[in-house]
Structures are given as C-alpha cells and as structure tokens.
Amino acid sequence: MRIFKTVSRYVLAIFFVGVGITHFTNPDFYLKIVPPYLPWHAVLVEVSGVAEILLGTMLIFPHLQRIAGWGLILLAVFPANIYVYQHQDLIPGSSFFHLLRLPLQGVLILWAFWYTRPDRLPAQPNPTSPVEA
Numbered sequence: 001m002r003i004f005k006t007v008s009r010y011v012l013a014i015f016f017v018g019v020g021i022t023h024f025t026n027p028d029f030y031l032k033i034v035p036p037y038l039p040w041h042a043v044l045v046e047v048s049g050v051a052e053i054l055l056g057t058m059l060i061f062p063h064l065q066r067i068a069g070w071g072l073i074l075l076a077v078f079p080a081n082i083y084v085y086q087h088q089d090l091i092p093g094s095s096f097f098h099l100l101r102l103p104l105q106g107v108l109i110l111w112a113f114w115y116t117r118p119d120r121l122p123a124q125p126n127p128t129s130p131v132e133a
Contacts, residue, residue, distance in 0.1 A: 004086065009053065009115055010060065010124040012056070012059060013059040013060045013068075016053070016059070016072060017053050017056035020049045020050065020053035021049070021053065022049075023049025023050075024046070024049055025043070030045040031069075033091065034083075035080060035083040038079065048091060049120050051075060055075070056072075058071075059115060063116040065115075065132060066116050066118075069103045069116035070112075072112035073109050075111050076105050081102065081105050087103065
C-alpha cells in the first residue's frame with residue numbers, strides 16, 4: 001500500500017504542477033471562470049497558478065506532504081469551480097461534463113486529504129511488557 005500511496009502522490013503532484021503551469025500558458029481560460037464578485041482576476045489566476053505549482057512540488061517531499069495536502073484542499077474549493085457549474089456557457093461542453101466537474105473536485109479533495117494523514121507504522125512490541133514463556 002505504501003508504494004501505491006507514493007506513486008499516487010507523484011501523480012497528483014504532476015497533475016497540479018501541470019494545471020498550475022496552464023494558468024500561465026492559457027490564462028484566458030482561467031480568467032473567464034473567476035467569479036465577477038472577486039477582485040483582481042488576473043492576479044488571482046497567477047497566484048492560484050503559482051500556488052498549484054508550489055503545492056504540487058511540495059507534495060513530492062514526504063516531510064511537506066501534509067502542508068501541501070491541506071493547501072491543495074483549499075485550492076479545490078475555490079469559488080470558480082461552483083461558478084463554472086452555475087454558468088455553464090463559460091466553457092463549451094455538455095451539461096453532463098459540467099455536472100461531473102463538481103464531484104471531481106470532491107475526488108481531488110479526498111485524494112489530497114490522504115496525504116494530510118500520517119502513514120501507519122507497524123505495531124512495535126512494548127519492551128517494558130513482560131514476555132510470556
């Protein structure tokens with residue numbers, strides 16, 4: 001299980017670094033999904049892109065994975081995800097695709113949450129307990 005968790009941590013890290021990079025290579029996509037009630041759209045797109053790159057990179061390092069996991073959870077609940085569902089005309093596609101997008105955020109949240117939890121270590125014998133003969 002530990003190998004699976006490590007490999008999936010790298011997959012999630014690569015995913016978020018890649019998505020973070022697209023904030024800079026395709027900013028127009030992200031600009032149109034920032035809710036109008038939030039200020040400084042361009043700054044928010046850049047900051048969230050940097051955050052995704054940084055947190056994805058941090059996820060690679062076991063001693064930083066808890067912080068990275070909590071940060072990624074905060075990013076996943078960003079209001080843009082709900083705004084896109086409410087305004088499906090912003091991104092071309094079927095309403096089914098938009099409906100699937102919200103549960104996908106839940107999957108990403110749970111996936112990131114997995115890395116906020118410490119790995120279970122095998123039970124160690126208690127050296128102070130009497131040994132039965």
